[in-house]
Amino acid sequence: MRAQPKASHFIDGEYVEDTAGAVIESIYPATGEVIAELYAATPAIVERAVASAKRAQREWAAMSPTARGRVLKRAAEIMRERNRELSELETLDTGKPIQETIIADPTSGADSLEFFGGIAASALNGSHIPLGGDWAYTKRVPLGVCVGIGAWNYPQQICCWKAAPALAAGNAMVFKPSENTPLGALKIAEILIEAGLPKGVFNVIQGDRETGPLLVNHPDVAKISLTGSVPTGRKVAGAAAGQMKHVTMELGGKSPLIVFDDADIDSAIGGAMLGNFYSTGQVCSNGTRVFVQKRIKEAFLDRLKARTEKIVIGDPLREETQMGPLVSRAQHEKVLDYIEKGKSEGARLITGGGIPNDVSGEGFYVQPTVFADVTDDMTIAREEIFGPVMCVLDFDDEAEVVARANATEFGLSGGVFTADLTRAHRVVDQLQAGTLWINTYNLCPVEIPFGGSKQSGFGRENSASALEHYTELKTVYVAMGPVESPY
Ligand code: NAD
Numbered sequence: 503m504r505a506q507p508k509a510s511h512f513i514d515g516e517y518v519e520d521t522a523g524a525v526i527e528s529i530y531p532a533t534g535e536v537i538a539e540l541y542a543a544t545p546a547i548v549e550r551a552v553a554s555a556k557r558a559q560r561e562w563a564a565m566s567p568t569a570r571g572r573v574l575k576r577a578a579e580i581m582r583e584r585n586r587e588l589s590e591l592e593t594l595d596t597g598k599p600i601q602e603t604i605i606a607d608p609t610s611g612a613d614s615l616e617f618f619g620g621i622a623a624s625a626l627n628g629s630h631i632p633l634g635g636d637w638a639y640t641k642r643v644p645l646g647v648c649v650g651i652g653a654w655n656y657p658q659q660i661c662c663w664k665a666a667p668a669l670a671a672g673n674a675m676v677f678k679p680s681e682n683t684p685l686g687a688l689k690i691a692e693i694l695i696e697a698g699l700p701k702g703v704f705n706v707i708q709g710d711r712e713t714g715p716l717l718v719n720h721p722d723v724a725k726i727s728l729t730g731s732v733p734t735g736r737k738v739a740g741a742a743a744g745q746m747k748h749v750t751m752e753l754g755g756k757s758p759l760i761v762f763d764d765a766d767i768d769s770a771i772g773g774a775m776l777g778n779f780y781s782t783g784q785v786c787s788n789g790t791r792v793f794v795q796k797r798i799k800e801a802f803l804d805r806l807k808a809r810t811e812k813i814v815i816g817d818p819l820r821e822e823t824q825m826g827p828l829v830s831r832a833q834h835e836k837v838l839d840y841i842e843k844g845k846s847e848g849a850r851l852i853t854g855g856g857i858p859n860d861v862s863g864e865g866f867y868v869q870p871t872v873f874a875d876v877t878d879d880m881t882i883a884r885e886e887i888f889g890p891v892m893c894v895l896d897f898d899d900e901a902e903v904v905a906r907a908n909a910t911e912f913g914l915s916g917g918v919f920t921a922d923l924t925r926a927h928r929v930v931d932q933l934q935a936g937t938l939w940i941n942t943y944n945l946c947p948v949e950i951p952f953g954g955s956k957q958s959g960f961g962r963e964n965s966a967s968a969l970e971h972y973t974e975l976k977t978v979y980v981a982m983g984p985v986e987s988p989y
Contacts, residue, residue, distance in 0.1 A: 503530060503537050505594045505685055510540040510708045511547055512691035514554035515701030520547050526681050526708055531597030531827040532818050534864030540684050543707040548716045551705040555647045555674035556722050558702030563644050563672035567622040574619030574666060577697035581612040581690075588689060590819070592658055595683040597827040597866065598781050599818040610948070611662030611690065614964070617948040618670035625966045626671060626973065635982045642973045644672035645724040645748055649717045651738070652687070653729045654680035654829050655784040655888075661687040664727045665694075665704055667968040673725075674703045676717060681710040682830050718742060725972065728752065729786075731886075732912075732957050750961030750971050752786065753954060754886040755914030757935065758907035759789025759943060762900075763797040765919035766941075771806050773919060773943035774892060779813065779870050780944065782828055783837075783890035787915035787952075789943055791876075791883055792894045793903050799896045803874055806894075807853045810870050815858050827866040828889055834866035837889030841871055844882040844891070849873035854890070878906055886912070900925065904932045913956030917943045936962070 505528065509517035523541035530537045543551070562570065581588060588608035593600050598607070628640035650664035657679055668675045679687040687706045694704050707713070711734070718726050718741045725748035728738045735753040742749045759777055761770040777789035794802045818826035828834045841855055854871030861867045868889060876883050876893040883893050897903040907916065917939040918929045930938040936954040939945065946952050946964065953962040961971045 503535055505591065506538040507540070507685060507688050511543060511551065512688050512706040513547070513551045514705070515695050518547065518550070520544050523547065526684055526710070528595070528684055529830065530594055531829050532865040537594060538685065540708050542709040543713050545716060547707055548713070548720065551676045551707045552647060552720050552722050554702035555676050555705055558700055559644070559646055559674035561700055562674060562703045567626050567670070570670060570672065571619040571622035573694070573698045574615045574622070574670060577694050577699070578612040578616035578619060580693045580697055581608050581615065585609060588658065588686070591689060592686055593818050595657055595685045596654065596829055597818055599823040599826045601821060601823060602781065607656060607658050610659045613948045614662040614666040618666035621966055622670040625969055636980060637982070638977060638979045641976045641978070643976050644973055646673060647723050648673045648675050648725040648727065648972060649723050650675055650677040651714055651717070651726065651728045651730065652677065652679045654682040655781055655786070657683040658686040658690060660729050661690050663963045665690070668972045669703060671969050671972040673972055676705045676707060678707055678709055678713060678717060681708070684708050714738070715741065719745070724748060727961070735959060748971070750963065751959030752963060753957065753959040755786050755788070755912045755954065755958050756791060756884065756886050756910050757787060757789045757912070757915040758791045758793060758933065759917040760793045760903050760907060760919070760929065761795065761802065762920035762922070762925065763795040764921040766921070767798060767802060767805065769941065770919035771802065771809060773917065774806065775809060777917065777943040778892040779825060779890045782825055784829060784888050785944065787937060787944055789915070789917050790887065790891070790893060791907070792892055793897050793907065794894055796896045796898060803852055803894065806872060810853050810872055813870050815867060815869070816861055825870060825890065828868060829866070831866055833888065834868065837868050837887055837891065840882055840887045840889070840891060844873045844880065847880045847882070849880060849882060849893070850875040878909065884910070900929065904929060908934045911957040914954040914958035
């Protein structure tokens, strides 16, 4: 199987190669095969991409927001027309089942382009401030060249979630996908050009943790939006702070999902499974600490085990497959290590716990795994695993579970299942997280803001609020009379 792109980078409207960069192998996670070879950006490629973005940004910002929006909306249409092809590429890039990518990946990227294309004309207005005779006005102006750095779990969605608001606001972008999933963003760059985007406004360069800092530290870069882990976030935010650059940090989590004993138990199990097993558990907002009230714990576990054991694991390109492999060999080892830690630290293994027998080949597969009797101090309850490993903890009362749910450095998301809506609102009000769900989990339509608090980051993606993170206010004071001066 091959998925070799025309070249590694897309700069100034065309594919560009520089074979002097380190080789990046694109590996299909379901088989371990190398399906493409790309080259990491050299300093010369980074220069070329930033220079192209800098030049193109002025022209792009000078266009009316309506005209910019039209390009983004056309790109959304093209993505939808090519959904199958883009979804297959996303499956090759990530190993996620086609059943998922066809409904959740290019389509959510297209939603973002459509949404920001649609609001560009109305959401970038400034204000008029009366001051008696004098007056002032504000303008919402783009930042300039923005850098997007992506994680590997939703490559096309992450690319669009960053590009769409940045471009709608009149910025240009240089996007660096994760070295594990280099393919999808190149297609989005191609589609934007086809939709009428001026050359250079959106550029893609490849690279890893060595390349990222070249972009972050570049003097012509005004803003960095990172989706990645907390340790990477600390490095990038630290470097950006030294140069007073804007940042958005979409980082990791260890989110609580609380199930009270009056909840619709099947719905709560469905939410917990979606919030732990979708995308083979590689979702930042996953509710990986499932707190179940003691009275319903064993019933919850029985039904959860039965439903988990029916999950169809296997070839991600087959329509019936519900769970594919993890993204890489390194992630596979990491998740299996966490499973062993769960066992050795005394958690009760309900189901899963290893590599599935019925999946052949060299793919990075792991069974959907449920641990019960997990305690707050266990490694699997404290650290982000980023794989299909659900930890079930139990609790007696509301005050206790809220305190335990908040006892983490992370603050990305959280959820509550209960039939008592007063309690639901009271509990989410106390949970320290950026995005919370009541009686569902992990739904992130583009209309609602998404992002974290505490160590999970800051800034928001999606919704009109994302535009605030890609613009700044310029204030103009207008004097209507002569200057009154004591001198
Ligand atoms: P990672 O932190 O290893 O890498 C993220 C990106 O940063 C990659 O493109 C990588 O090349 C780049 N990078 C690494 N070091 C860098 C540096 N010093 N300077 C600049 N760039 C650098 O994360 P990952 O393993 O790709 O993704 C998994 C993590 O992402 C998890 O922690 C997950 O929770 C998080 N995530 C968060 C969200 C969110 O929206 N909050 C979404 C998806 C994933």
